[in-house]
Amino acid sequence: MGKTFAVIGDPINHSLSPNIHSAAFRELNLDCSYIAYRIPKDELEEGIEGLKKIKIDGFNVTIPHKVEMMKYLDKIDESCSLIGAVNTVVNNDGVLKGYNTDMDGFLEPLKKRNIDIANSNVLLLGAGGAARAIIAGFAKEKAKSITIANRTIEKANNLAEFAKKISLNANTITIDEVNESAKNYNIIVNATSIGLQNESSPISLEGINENTVVYDIVYMPMNTDFLKKAKEKNAIIIFGYEMLLGQAVRAFEIWHNMEAPYNAMKKALLGGF
Numbered sequence: 001m002g003k004t005f006a007v008i009g010d011p012i013n014h015s016l017s018p019n020i021h022s023a024a025f026r027e028l029n030l031d032c033s034y035i036a037y038r039i040p041k042d043e044l045e046e047g048i049e050g051l052k053k054i055k056i057d058g059f060n061v062t063i064p065h066k067v068e069m070m071k072y073l074d075k076i077d078e079s080c081s082l083i084g085a086v087n088t089v090v091n092n093d094g095v096l097k098g099y100n101t102d103m104d105g106f107l108e109p110l111k112k113r114n115i116d117i118a119n120s121n122v123l124l125l126g127a128g129g130a131a132r133a134i135i136a137g138f139a140k141e142k143a144k145s146i147t148i149a150n151r152t153i154e155k156a157n158n159l160a161e162f163a164k165k166i167s168l169n170a171n172t173i174t175i176d177e178v179n180e181s182a183k184n185y186n187i188i189v190n191a192t193s194i195g196l197q198n199e200s201s202p203i204s205l206e207g208i209n210e211n212t213v214v215y216d217i218v219y220m221p222m223n224t225d226f227l228k229k230a231k232e233k234n235a236i237i238i239f240g241y242e243m244l245l246g247q248a249v250r251a252f253e254i255w256h257n258m259e260a261p262y263n264a265m266k267k268a269l270l271g272g273f
Contacts, residue, residue, distance in 0.1 A: 001031075002031040002032060002033065003030075003031070003032045003033075003057040004032070004033050004034075004035070004054070004055075004056055004057055005021060005032060005033070005034045005035075005056065005057055005058050005059060005060075005255065006034065006035045006036070006037045006051065006056055006059040006060070007034075007035075007036050007037065007059060007060040007061075007062060008037050008038075008039045008047060008051075008059055008060070008061055008062070008065060009038070009039070009061065009062035009063055009064070009065060010038050010039060010040050010041055010063075010064060010065075011038070012036045012037065012038045012062070013036065013038070014220075015036050015062065016244065016269055016272040017034065017036070017060055017062075017248060018034050018035065018036050019268045019269065019271065019272045020244075020245070020248045020265045020268050020269050021034040021248065021252065021265075022034050022268070023261075023264045023265055023267065023268030024252055024260055024261050024264060024265050024268075026264070027261040027264035028258075028261055030256070032057075037051070037059075039065065041064050041065075044065055044068055044069065044072070045072065048069075048072050048096075051091070052091065052094055052096075055091070056091055057090075057091055057255065058088070058089055058090045058091055058251075058254075058255045059088075059089050059091075060087055060088055060089075060248075060251060061086055061087050061088070061089060062087065063129065066085040066086060066087055066129060067084065067085050069085075069086045069089070069098065070084070070085065070086055070098065072096065073086065073089070073096050073097065073098040074095045074096050074097065075095065075096070075097040075098070076097065076098045076099075077097065077098065077099040077100070079099055079100040079101070079103055079104075079136075080098045080099060080100045082100075082103075082136050082166070083100045083102065083103065083132045083133045083136055084132060085100055085102075085129070085132065085133070086098035086099065086100055087099070087100055087101055087102055087247065087251075088100070088101050088247075088250075088251040088254055088255075090254060090255060099251075099254055100133060101246075101247040101248075101250035101251050101254070102130060102133035102134075102243075102247050103133045103134075103136045103137040103140070104137075104246065104247065104250045105243050105244070105245075105246030105247025105248070105249075105250055106130075106133060106134050106137050106217070106243050106246065106247075107137045107140070107141065107246075108242070108243075108246035108249070108250075109215070109238045109239075109242035109243065109246060110141075110187075110213070110215070110238070113213075113236065113238075115187070115213055115236075116186075117138065117141040117142070117143050117187070118141060118142045118143065118144070119144055119186070120138075120143050120144055120185075120186040120187045120213075121143075121144055121145050121146075121147070121184065121185050121186055121187075122138055122143050122145065122146040122147070122185060122186070122187045122188075122189065123146075123147050123149060123178070123182065123185040123187070123188045123189070124146055124147070124148050124149065124189050124191060125149050125150075125175060125178075125188070125189065125190045125191060125192050125194075125202050125203065126149075126150060126190065126191035126192035126193075126202075127148060127150040127152075127155035127156050127158070127159050127191075128191060128192065128193070130191050130217055131148070131159055131191050132159065132162060134189060134191055134217075135148075135159060135162060135163045135166075135168060135170075136166065138168060139163065139166040139167060139168040143168065143187075144169065145168075145169040145170070145171070146163055146168055146169070146170045146171075147170070147171050147172070147173060147185070148160055148163070148170060148171075148172045148173075149172070149173050149174065149175045149177070149178050149203075150172070150174065150175060151174065151175055153172055153173075153174055156172035156173075156174075157172050159172075160172050175192075175202055175203060178203045178204075179203075179204065179206075180204070180206050180207060182203060182204065182205050182206060182207055182208055182212075183206065183207025183208055183209075183212075185212070186211070186212065186213065187212075187213040187215065188203075188205070188208070188212065188213070188214050188215070188230075189215045189216075189217065190202060190215070190216045190217065190218065190224070190226050191217050193218065194218075194226070195216060195218040195221070195224035195225065195226055196218055196220070198221060198224075198225070199225065200225050201224070201225045201226040201228075201229050202226065203226075204229075205226075205229045205230055205233055205235070208230065208233045208235050209233060209234070209235070210233075210234040210235060210236070211235075211236070212230070212233070212235045212236065213235070213236045213237075213238065214226070214227065214230035214235045214236070214237050214238070215237075215238040216237075216238070216239065216240050217240045217243050218240045219239065219240030219241040219243070219244050220240075222239055222240070222241060224240075227239065241269055241270065244269065245262075245265060245266055245269055248260075248265060248269075249262055249265060252265070
């Protein structure tokens with residue numbers, strides 16, 4: 001009996017998840033299918049009931065449902081309760097258990113490169129949806145400090161409170177205040193949406209060098225202006241698709257209880273660009 005998985009969100013037709021997971025199923029000869037399923041913002045409850053009726057085996061959750069979905073879960077993994085959002089759900093005979101694979105997905109490319117996170121001063125640009133998972137990741141790996149830069153300082157301050165609660169030394173500035181201070185950080189992460197429309201880098205990267213890690217979580221386009229500027233300085237760059245791939249791999253492992261075929265998933269993802 002085949003298994004069915006999905007990704008829910010709105011909009012959803014741009015999602016690369018069906019390509020990634022379908023490639024994994026093919027690679028391992030699994031009798032599974034994966035669909036993109038649009039559920040409008042105010043129809044989440046009905047959408048979930050529909051998925052339960054067709055006995056969906058599991059699903060990913062994307063914008064705008066990652067926080068709202070928490071209400072409809074019967075059980076939550078500690079990653080979910082920490083981050084306050086869900087992106088992966090397992091359906092076990094109508095019992096829904098939620099996980100958040102964004103934190104592991106974010107950390108995976110850093111670990112692959114053996115980056116010394118524990119001694120790092122981090123600059124995080126943006127205070128949106130992914131920021132809490134990123135902060136939780138740096139707290140887990142015991143980063144030295146994090147500076148959260150955002151256009152509106154209130155949002156940054158809320159995140160700094162969250163960081164302190166989970167034992168991560170944090171402070172805040174506005175994005176305009178970063179200026180020449182980029183060189184004071186070992187890891188710089190863009191978690192804003194700047195770059196999606198090919199906009200210029202949100203900050204100047206003056207003073208960074210080949211030891212600075214510059215990580216953009218925007219994955220389309222792959223080469224954002226932020227990363228291009230980092231490349232000019234010979235910095236270590238991490239592409240947004242790597243986080244997307246990392247969290248998909250983790251979701252696959254939660255659903256199937258086996259190692260994910262990383263290379264097949266990566267090839268399918270990059271074929272989608």
